[in-house]
Amino acid sequence: MSKQIEKIKELIAKREQARLGGGEKAIQKQHERGKYTARERIDMLLDEGSFEEMDMFKLHRCTNFGMEKKQYLGDGVVTGSGTIDGRLVYVFAQDFTVNGGSLSETMAQKICKVMDEAVKMGAPCIGINDSGGARIQEGICALAGFGEIFERNILASGVIPQISGIFGPCAGGAVYSPALTDFTLMMENTSYMFLTGPKVVKTVTGEDIDQENLGGASVHATKSGVTHFTASTEEEAMQMIKTLLSYIPSNNMEEAPRKECNDPIARMDDYLNEIIPEDPNKAYDMYNVISSIVDNGDFFEVQPKFAKNIIIGFARFNGQSVGIVANQPACYAGVLDCNSSRKGARFVRFCDAFNIPIVSLVDVPGFLPGTGQEYNAVILHGAKLLYAYGEATVPKVTITLRKSYGGSHIVMGCKQLRADLNYAWPSAEIAVMGASGAVAVLSAREAKTQENPKEFLAQKEEEYTEMFANPYQAAKYGYIDDIIEPRNTRFRICRALAQLATKKQSLPAKKHGNIPL
Amino acid sequence: MSKVNNEVYAAIAMALHEYKGNNVHDKESNIITIKPVQTQWNSHIQMMTKRP
Numbered sequence: 001m002s003k004q005i006e007k008i009k010e011l012i013a014k015r016e017q018a019r020l021g022g023g024e025k026a027i028q029k030q031h032e033r034g035k036y037t038a039r040e041r042i043d044m045l046l047d048e049g050s051f052e053e054m055d056m057f058k059l060h061r062c063t064n065f066g067m068e069k070k071q072y073l074g075d076g077v078v079t080g081s082g083t084i085d086g087r088l089v090y091v092f093a094q095d096f097t098v099n100g101g102s103l104s105e106t107m108a109q110k111i112c113k114v115m116d117e118a119v120k121m122g123a124p125c126i127g128i129n130d131s132g133g134a135r136i137q138e139g140i141c142a143l144a145g146f147g148e149i150f151e152r153n154i155l156a157s158g159v160i161p162q163i164s165g166i167f168g169p170c171a172g173g174a175v176y177s178p179a180l181t182d183f184t185l186m187m188e189n190t191s192y193m194f195l196t197g198p199k200v201v202k203t204v205t206g207e208d209i210d211q212e213n214l215g216g217a218s219v220h221a222t223k224s225g226v227t228h229f230t231a232s233t234e235e236e237a238m239q240m241i242k243t244l245l246s247y248i249p250s251n252n253m254e255e256a257p258r259k260e261c262n263d264p265i266a267r268m269d270d271y272l273n274e275i276i277p278e279d280p281n282k283a284y285d286m287y288n289v290i291s292s293i294v295d296n297g298d299f300f301e302v303q304p305k306f307a308k309n310i311i312i313g314f315a316r317f318n319g320q321s322v323g324i325v326a327n328q329p330a331c332y333a334g335v336l337d338c339n340s341s342r343k344g345a346r347f348v349r350f351c352d353a354f355n356i357p358i359v360s361l362v363d364v365p366g367f368l369p370g371t372g373q374e375y376n377a378v379i380l381h382g383a384k385l386l387y388a389y390g391e392a393t394v395p396k397v398t399i400t401l402r403k404s405y406g407g408s409h410i411v412m413g414c415k416q417l418r419a420d421l422n423y424a425w426p427s428a429e430i431a432v433m434g435a436s437g438a439v440a441v442l443s444a445r446e447a448k449t450q451e452n453p454k455e456f457l458a459q460k461e462e463e464y465t466e467m468f469a470n471p472y473q474a475a476k477y478g479y480i481d482d483i484i485e486p487r488n489t490r491f492r493i494c495r496a497l498a499q500l501a502t503k504k505q506s507l508p509a510k511k512h513g514n515i516p517l
Numbered sequence: 518m519s520k521v522n523n524e525v526y527a528a529i530a531m532a533l534h535e536y537k538g539n540n541v542h543d544k545e546s547n548i549i550t551i552k553p554v555q556t557q558w559n560s561h562i563q564m565m566t567k568r569p
Contacts (some may be wrong), residue, residue: 253561266547318549355561393564485543498551504559509567 018073022097037092046082053080093128100132108145119441122251130168132263153180186217210317247314256321271484310340323351326361337368345384352392
């Protein structure tokens with residue numbers, strides 16, 4: 001047998017060895033936990049046959065605690081490039097079968113390499129996290145490795161889309177990488193994220209809590225807003241990542257891929273003409289509006305379980321990807337608060353960074369009052385959303401459906417924040433405040449002198465409503481560009497986006513702004 | 518007695534609805550005549566925030 005053939009056989013053998021990761025037993029244990037291995041996950045995510053692995057034969061160089069005897073080819077992470085729906089992406093998947101996926105200096109180098117390649121090629125970077133944390137045996141080198149990864153997350157932020165999938169543990173400093181990426185997805189029941197685990201929590205604060213309730217998917221999807229998506233199976237998770245990618249471009253110089261549209265732009269839904277209730281205090285479901293106007297009713301919601309009083313997500317109009325921000329009257333009457341403000345702000349900034357037009361559907365009575373909000377800096381969080389809208393230079397189309405009062409009117413993409421086209425439904429009420437609040441301020445003194453103060457105030461409310469609770473006051477000053485029949489909303493948005501396709505707008509030269517954080 | 522098709526009832530109801538003036542609509546052209554163009558006018562590199 002020639003030497004060359006022998007060497008090729010050696011290569012094949014090493015590849016087989018590398019593909020086993022931590023070994024057959026470790027793979028079996030991973031499966032028993034209901035989890036796939038790193039390579040299986042990559043195969044599920046990428047187009048068949050597209051994956052080109054890098055650094056398959058890389059080994060760690062640690063000699064502390066006898067680590068030189070524990071070597072696994074690839075050392076705990078699988079990295080490389082491939083395609084999703086024909087689009088180049090870079091991926092890394094931590095391999096829990098190798099030392100519990102613990103991060104070594106070598107692993108960090110591998111991850112940094114794919115991140116560098118992703119930025120060079122202008123392609124999204126997807127990280128699949130399943131790691132026990134830093135490899136303690138490596139000491140400060142593991143920490144340095146994390147630092148290198150975080151710096152690359154920061155430098156790549158706003159340049160290429162970065163998506164993190166949490167498919168297992170992600171604890172301690174490791175959580176910062178997903179937190180720095182654009183979108184995070186967590187697996188229900190098998191993943192968790194926290195800075196300090198239940199044991200340390202118990203020791204320090206005396207609080208008795210388990211992993212799921214401290215940092216599980218449900219906690220981060222509903223309470224903290226750390227995760228944007230959750231999935232119950234890994235197959236579902238991969239499909240969600242693919243769907244997300246279909247709405248966003250590969251880098252900040254491109255636009256999102258356009259999908260062929262078989263939904264007529266002139267499709268009118270008479271239901272919209274009747275969706276606003278007669279009683280201004282009655283709620284309706286904004287999801288019905290969204291599904292009625294977007295292409296084929298397809299709406300990919302982001303953070304659906306967090307701050308439900310605001311709805312954010314991706315959709316298409318005439319095949320073009322847009323970001324939708326909408327108040328939800330069916331939840332807390334659609335008020336803005338700390339959580340909804342920061343939810344909206346981050347999404348608006350992502351859309352702006354990646355050339356995705358923003359369509360805002362407004363029905364907001366104001367900000368949620370109370371010490372609960374004020375002590376949690378609702379002022380700053382509201383300012384975040386205001387800043388995000390004002391800073392965004394992508395096409396911005398705002399449609400006011402019903403209420404748009406006070407500061408929340410300004411915050412939700414008003415004309416003065418350089419929104420390009422502002423439309424209103426005939427039911428829109430654009431005013432400083434609602435009738436009862438306004439009349440209480442304006443006519444309280446006069447009402448005291450009346451024979452029947454209640455009747456007097458009711459009459460004043462009626463007068464105020466007729467004068468201010470309509471879109472024509474705002475239209476009079478040019479703050480609204482047009483008032484549209486609700487059933488025509490889809491067509492008007494499609495045309496608006498066509499008009500705004502060549503929009504050019506930039507910001508004054510600066511190192512960067514100082515968004516209230 | 519012949520069974521009247523329910524669609525006939527729907528059509529009658531719709532006609533009455535319109536007769537009563539409930540079918541008032543703000544007419545739109547429903548066509549987009551703007552042709553997409555390839556242009557450097559708003560090329561993304563130009564819209565990056567410039568360093569001071």
